[in-house]
Amino acid sequence: MLKVGIIGASGYTGAELARVLSGHPKVEITVITSRKWAGRPLGDCYPGLAHIDLKFVNHVEEDVTGKADLFFTALPHKAAMEAVKSCLDAGKKVVDLSADFRLADVKTYEEHYGPHSCPELLSEAVYGLAEIYGDEIAGARLVANPGCYPTSALLPLYPLIKEGIIDAQGLIIDAKSGVTGAGRDANETTHFCHAHESIKAYKIASHRHTPEIEAQLSLAAGDGVQVVFTPHLIPMGRGMLSTIYATPAPNTTTTVTREAVESVWAKAYADSPFVNVAKGDGLPDSAHVRGTNCCIMAVRVDERNGRLIILSAIDNLAKGASTQAIQNMNIMMGWDQSEGLDLAPLYP
Numbered sequence: 001m002l003k004v005g006i007i008g009a010s011g012y013t014g015a016e017l018a019r020v021l022s023g024h025p026k027v028e029i030t031v032i033t034s035r036k037w038a039g040r041p042l043g044d045c046y047p048g049l050a051h052i053d054l055k056f057v058n059h060v061e062e063d064v065t066g067k068a069d070l071f072f073t074a075l076p077h078k079a080a081m082e083a084v085k086s087c088l089d090a091g092k093k094v095v096d097l098s099a100d101f102r103l104a105d106v107k108t109y110e111e112h113y114g115p116h117s118c119p120e121l122l123s124e125a126v127y128g129l130a131e132i133y134g135d136e137i138a139g140a141r142l143v144a145n146p147g148c149y150p151t152s153a154l155l156p157l158y159p160l161i162k163e164g165i166i167d168a169q170g171l172i173i174d175a176k177s178g179v180t181g182a183g184r185d186a187n188e189t190t191h192f193c194h195a196h197e198s199i200k201a202y203k204i205a206s207h208r209h210t211p212e213i214e215a216q217l218s219l220a221a222g223d224g225v226q227v228v229f230t231p232h233l234i235p236m237g238r239g240m241l242s243t244i245y246a247t248p249a250p251n252t253t254t255t256v257t258r259e260a261v262e263s264v265w266a267k268a269y270a271d272s273p274f275v276n277v278a279k280g281d282g283l284p285d286s287a288h289v290r291g292t293n294c295c296i297m298a299v300r301v302d303e304r305n306g307r308l309i310i311l312s313a314i315d316n317l318a319k320g321a322s323t324q325a326i327q328n329m330n331i332m333m334g335w336d337q338s339e340g341l342d343l344a345p346l347y348p
C-alpha cells in the first residue's frame with residue numbers, strides 16, 4: 001500500500017481527497033494536517049469521515065514529511081509552496097492542488113499572485129491535466145493540479161485548437177461555479193444568506209485563472225492566446241458549467257459542424273475514460289458529474305452566425321480538484337488512471 005498524506009485535510013478539497021482515497025485499493029492515508037484542528041480526530045471536523053481513524057497534525061509546527069511517500073497539498077496558494085518544497089526536499093512525490101506551480105513563467109506567476117519563494121521548481125512541475133499530459137505526469141515528482149475553471153475550459157478547447165478547427169483568438173468563456181469553489185471559510189459573498197438567492201459575476205477581466213487558461217491554450221496554438229473569461233458564483237454547493245463561444249478557424253476550408261468537433265474530441269479522448277460527449281439532444285449538466293471525476297462536453301452550431309457554442313460540466317471539487325489529483329497520483333505511480341475513481345454521481 002502506498003502511504004499518502006493530505007496537507008490541508010480540514011478544507012473542502014482535503015475532505016474530498018479523504019473521502020475518495022479512503023476507498024482507493026492501493027493507498028493508505030497515514031497523515032492528515034490542519035492548524036485549527038490539530039490534535040483532534042478527522043471525525044470531529046467531518047463526522048462522515050470518522051471511519052478514517054487519524055488525528056490532525058499541525059504541519060506548520062511539526063515536520064510530517066516522514067509520515068507518507070506521496071503528499072497531496074490542499075492549501076491556499078503561497079502556503080502551498082513552502083509545504084511542497086519540504087516534501088520534495090524529503091524525497092517525496094507531491095500533487096499540489098494550489099496555483100503555486102501551475103504557471104511555468106515566474107513573471108506571470110508573480111504578476112498575479114506575488115513573490116514565489118521557490119521559482120526553481122516551476123520548470124520541473126508538470127501541469128496535471130491528466131488527459132493532455134499523461135506521459136509527462138508518469139515521470140513527475142511534482143504535479144501542479146489544474147484549477148477548476150481551467151479544467152472545464154481546457155478539456156473541450158485544447159484539442160480543437162491543437163487540430164486548428166477553431167480560432168484560438170476571440171474565445172469567450174462564461175463559467176459558473178458552486179460556492180465550494182471558494183473554500184470552507186465563509187465570507188460576506190459566500191455565506192448562505194447571500195449566496196443561496198443570488199447569482200453574480202466576479203473578478204471580471206481579472207480572475208487568476210485567466211493566465212492559466214491562456215498559458216495552456218497558447219501551447220496548443222503554438223502562439224499567444226488571449227481569452228475573455230467571466231466567472232460566476234451560483235447558488236449551488238458543488239458543480240461547474242462553462243459555456244464557451246468560439247468561431248471556426250479563419251482558414252478552414254470545410255464548414256465546422258457538430259460532427260467535426262465531436263470527431264476531434266473522440267480522437268483526442270479515445271483512451272480517456274473520464275471525458276464524455278453528451279449524446280443526442282443531451283447537454284452537459286453538473287448533476288450528472290457531481291462527486292465524480294468526469295467531464296461531460298457538448299457543442300452546438302448557431303447556423304445563423306456560424307458561432308460554435310461549447311459546453312462543459314465538471315464537479316469543481318472532484319475533476320476540478322481532488323479526484324483529478326488522485327488520477328494524477330495513479331498515473332505517477334504507474335497504475336491504471338481509473339484506480340479508486342469508479343464513482344457514481346451523487347444524485348440528486
Ligand SMILES: NC(=O)c1ccc[n+]([C@@H]2O[C@H](COP(=O)([O-])OP(=O)(O)OC[C@H]3O[C@@H](n4cnc5c(N)ncnc54)[C@H](OP(=O)(O)O)[C@@H]3O)[C@@H](O)[C@H]2O)c1
Nearest residue numbers: 008010011012013034035036075076079098181183184321
Ligand atoms: N475549492 C475548489 O473547488 C478548488 C478547486 C481547485 C483548486 N482548489 C485549490 O485547492 C486549494 C485548497 O482549496 P480548498 O477549497 O480546499 O480550501 P479551504 O477549504 O479553505 O481549505 C484550506 C486548507 O488549508 C489550510 N490552511 C489555510 N491557510 C493556511 C496557512 N496559511 N498555512 C497552512 N495551512 C493553511 C486550512 O487548514 P486550517 O484548518 O489550519 O485552517 C485548510 O485545511 C487552494 O489552493 C484552492 O485554490 C480549490
